[in-house]
Structures are given as structure tokens and as C-alpha cells.
Amino acid sequence: MKFDPMSSDGNGVAFNPLAEIRLGEFQRVADAQNIASILADPKGEGLESHWAKTGYALLTASILHCCYTKPTASLSDVDELLANLEKDLEEVLNDMLAHPHKDGKPHPLIAQEARARHVLGAVRLRARFLRLAVFRSHSSHGHSGRRAASLGFLTSD
Secondary structure, eight states: OEEOTTOSSSOEEOOOGGGGOOTTSTTHHHHHHHHHHHHHOTTOOOOOSHHHHHHHHHHHHHHHHHHHHOTTOOHHHHHHHHTOSSSOHHHHHHHHHHSOOBTTBOOHHHHHHHHHHHHOTTHHHHHHHHHHHHHHHHHHTTOOHHHHHHTTSSOOO
């Protein structure tokens, strides 16, 4: 095997960053924050605006939620959670608040961020812009379907 995420012959390997989150360890939040930071601030210039910081916090909570709800979660699952066309954002946040992530209760950080998003009335519109911005960002970086799949943005099923 060789590291060649663009390989179409099946000999290349891919990387799922969510598989590196140590759920049973105290570093799980920091691990999710590192991934969210890369997604929310790909150039590493800092999260200056309120909406960039809000997007980062929502991504962190969404990443953790997906990891707790699906053992093999990938960035594709995070995308599906946030871009779910069958549920509005309020329903998604309610699901995050109701899920027993840890010890039969919602994870504190996930619950905190889900509640905070409920408070912000404009978040529905901004979340749509965030999803579009993330999609455009990945599209502008040349992520083809195969490359996106190899990076965990898409699944093969």
C-alpha cells in the first residue's frame, strides 16, 4: 500500500481524521477542536468574525456528536448532519441535545453548543451560508469526488 489518495486502482490509502479522535480519553474535545479548526480556518489566519467562531464551535460539537453516534464516523457524516435536507437545523440541534453521548446523558460540550445555536435566531441562515462556504472552499481546492472520498468528505456507499 502507498499513500496515494487519488489512486483509482485500489492500492492507495486514505485517511479519516475523525478516526483519530480519542473518545475514551480527556483529549477528545481537543482532538475534535483541532479538526474543526482546520476546516473553519484552513489558512490558519485565525477566527476573527463572530460567525467564523460560531461555525468552529458548531463544527466541533458536530464532529463529537457524529463520533459518538457512529463508531466509523467520517467528515462525510458531519456534512450529512449539518446539510440534512430532511430536517431543519433546529431538529438537528434537538437530536444532538437528546442523544445520550456519555453516561446516558448528552456530552456537555455538544449540549452547550446545541443550546447556544438555539439562542441565536439568525443561525439557520448563517448555517446555510457556512455549509455553502465549506462546500465552495473544498471545491475551490480541487476536491474531486474521488479525492473528497479519500479525505473522508464522501463515503463510497
